[in-house]
Amino acid sequence: MKKVTELKICGHRLSVKTDEDEKYIRAIENYLNNKIEEVKDSTKVVSTLDLALLAALNIAGEAIKTKETLERLGKKSEELALQIDERLA
DSSP states (O other), X not given: OOEEEEEEETTEEEEEEESSOHHHHHHHHHHHHHHXXXXXXXXXXXXXXXXXXXXXXXXXXXXXXXXXXXXHHHHHHHHHHHHHHHHHO
16 A cells, blocks of 8 residues: 655655655665765755756666666576586586
């Protein structure tokens, strides 16, 4: 059952409706706030929207790199499994 959770992102209150566990939602909230702080500390940007967008770009980049790494590892593990099967046969 979905429940409403109050978040505070970059000083703004936000209500989200989710089935996710409270601990998980808080972890996301903290992660996002930390990313925004990293951007804030490394740039002269003061606009909340710009900070959020730059943090989103950083997070999207991390997600894409992680996905590519997982795909490479998946292919490599398939190759290794085939090699093992061939040697056992």
